[in-house]
Amino acid sequence: MTNWKKIFLLVIGILCVILLICWQVFWARTLQKQTRFLMDTYCTVQIYANRGLAKRVLDKVFTRLEEIDKKFNVYRPGNELYKFNQDGTPIEDREIVDLVKIALKVSEESSGAFDITIFPLMNLWGFPTRSGVTPHVPPQKAISECLKKIGYKNLVIKNNVLSSTRKGIGVDLGGIAKGYAADEVVKILKLMGIKSALIDLGGNIYAMGKHKGKPWKVGIKNPFGEGVIGVFEASDLSLVTSGVYERFFMENGMRYHHIMDPKTGYPSKGLESVTVICSVSTIADAWSTALFVLGPERGLKLAENKPDMECIMVTPKSEIICSRRLKEKLEIIKKQKRR
Template identity: 40%
Template structure:
């Protein structure tokens, strides 16, 4: 079942484990489990002393992701997000602390990115019908009309009453660009609170690694056009990384590629970068900013990152050309693949 804004697909980031020693000592156990949640493959690796405790912790982590999926998916008519959308132009909706925080964070990233990340893009996104059979781009007039119903600055958040209000009929929000990252963070908290010493949660390329030994976990970044090839590899011992790209959900019409990531300023799918990977302390931040930077493009994105020192980014163009912040260049190993032009 499709829940968030990305279908089940091969991962933008792949996991390369060079033996169990990355996480485990000889006295420790490791388990690996996978489930289909939030419209993607969710993988959990957990390491600790007792296997039964690890199994219980992983079960709780998956249940936590299921809980968030039920609450935050716009595809679930009973979710908090659906209730907010259904009440647009009519009345505020009281939400729980978690939902309020996520919407508040979304509005903050929207402001910090000058509108490149905008959860109110839903009315325009629906026009493009990315997931339909034989989709056709919408008329320009329809796009312009739906753009009038967007704008994160319109969202009314009342901290005293914990209510969210979309003031115009037809408005709608979609947390697909931030909720999956938050769900990964939340699952990691569950694991840590249940005696898991180290491990990984990977939700379709939104990844958190914690407690890895040595150089850490080797994470391969896929070529944006040749999905079976790895264009670069980084190592992560503690932290989060997420990737947004034009190859997860898209269609080609009259020779033009239309992806599911919409530029909130134009109402059209983003043209320019093929993917942007972001490393941050939390997957919530990495998830949201990978979308924002993908929309902004490398020139504006690199300039914006100068005022956000905790965020690192790797931009990859359709041909494989790369631009990156210093952390990525210090970590990344690139591969000599045909069609890749290296650093920009």
């Protein structure tokens, strides 16, 4: 073989290697992941895309999440929720009002188990990390006084403006905002041509499309320790879990968690965690709290009356309760021993 032929083949070989590397780096669809701390939790978005598209998509996704965090953070001076909670200034922001409408619908359907006016009670107990109050059990008198300020029926929406009927009412959309944020992320991903993604906003999970041709496998956390109680196969579904393990403190040998019963003013009893599965993350988020407060009997009955919703509950005795339509998938749920 002549020298020029060897050189030609060598050049062709090098070009092929360069093209292969470029294809893998810039054009090949691989799983791209980004995590940031927003909305008081870690937010992770994984998408299948080439690197160039992934950067554009993830930049847009996290810009939107930052916008939502700023708007719905009740401790951010200057935003409309902050002003409403400070002095009752009516809220005109359409995005906030529309989300409040959804929250009020869940409140009505759950007989008040989900109540966004629980803000003063959460502050009293010191659960919000940004409240500046150390978590503690308040005196009964303080709880009784605080309960007078709680009640979703004290909120009024007229001409798409949110106001309250009495002083001292405070709104916290923390029980629904992360679900809403997940749905907003899904909208962006679809608009930008992403077909497969896994969104995890502090336990608010949305599995979009499929992973390597099969539904995503999403673990349902064991509320008693490490590991999961089972794995659920999900495609275009949201799985949102409310659990006592997320935030709690110990006082005099007793554990007090952050999921409050709006009627008693104390942490809800009867469950360790509730996972709600449905196609809309906003709805799953709100109902995971509502079902937790309602408890295993009332909560399960209500969930089973909703054709587009499934739920998995874990009791303090490690009993796993599934909604009726999930029973055929019961084999994927593996019981964990309590630690």
